[in-house]
Amino acid sequence: MNFSTREIVLAGVFAALACCVAIVFRFVQPVLVPFSLLPMVFLLAGGVLPPRAAAASMLGYALLGLAGLPVLAAPPFGGVIYIFKPTFGFILGYAAGAWTVSMVIRRLGRSFPIYLAACTAGIIVLYLIGLPYLYIILRFYLGQTVDIMRVLQIGFLPFIGLDLAKAFLSSVILVKIPVNRFLSGHSGSHSRTL
């Protein structure tokens, strides 16, 4: 149950980052190409934070959205009603995925191959949560006749390639972040100038 103050703050920072990425992509994203950098945010959160804090950061993001603040990527951008959106499972998947990434790193240590494995595992967990949710909402809430193949066609095949690329990119970034320094609280000067 014990989060350190630093973990809470860093979880908040990653939740904010998720919000910012979602907000920015609303403006630059062409309507028909669903591409999102959010998976990278959750991978990085998992790579930097301890498991529970990583999950808390993404759950915090989801809760901010559910509470009605317009921080989610797709219309209606916020509100409890998001639960009924077929893609909401992926937002829950971010939390589970971030937890997984962090857990793998905690067990195996920190190096590029492990980051790569951890991020891939995170993406797999993302889909393990997101796809069944997609299926359940489509089938039982929207009442569409979909089979597993169709679900894979709309929710998996178009995205998995890019998501694995994001996993690779996140690993590259993670190698460059001096994580231990951030978590122990010696991230350098406290100057306010850039």
Next chain:
Amino acid sequence: MFEGAIIGQYVPGESMVHRLDPRTKLILTIIMMTVVFMASSGWGLALSVGVIFFLIWLTGIPLSIYLRGIRSFRILIIITFGFQLFLVPGEPLLQWNFIHISREGLTLGGLMALRLVVVLLLAQFLTFTTSPMALIDGIEKLLSPLNKVGVPAHEMAMVMSIALRFIPIFFMEADRIIRAQVSRGADFESGNVITRLKPLTSIIAPLFIKAFQRADDLALAMEARGYQGGEGRTRLREIRLRRLDLLFLSTGLMVALGIRLIEVYV
């Protein structure tokens, strides 16, 4: 440029609804959203629309502000309507070449579009009358019974508050870094997608470092002020359920049940 996207939501006021406990408003919104989503007939929907307009009237915020918020969703609403209109098979109302509009499609499309508008209005009802901080306080209180089963309610609320504070900071820092890099000759405007990605690292890397530094400062400041988590923490504005809240909650629940009953039996 983007900061207003979040903070511009709250419309300060002194209305009855503004003064309600955030928990009341959260629950009320959830109840009404459920009603709207379960409403399968025009009757149920019409009644709930009536109730929601009454609630909106109580907020004392002019309807034009609500409608301005809805306007940015007009494309989504049109797509929702059109999707049902053209794709639902049934008794043909209009047929011309490949365009086929059925009576069922028209009804279903209208129903779905109306539902969407109502849901958007409800979300605005909540965020217009409740400041984000009050909203988070409400969520913390609603989650706190789950503390016993291991849900860290206070920590979650803290994460959310800090996230809210950091959203404008991120935009501000990003803006500063972009200016700084441009003034040093960085080129973000030309080239194809791949060559444009490269200078992006010159934004992301300093952005991360600045964010972590700020997080450090904040954690240090919190600890310096004796922050030790939710246990025994007091707050400036204590939220509590008053008689007005109970009135709203019980009325809301009764109205919701009433609409459901009318739907089922009429």
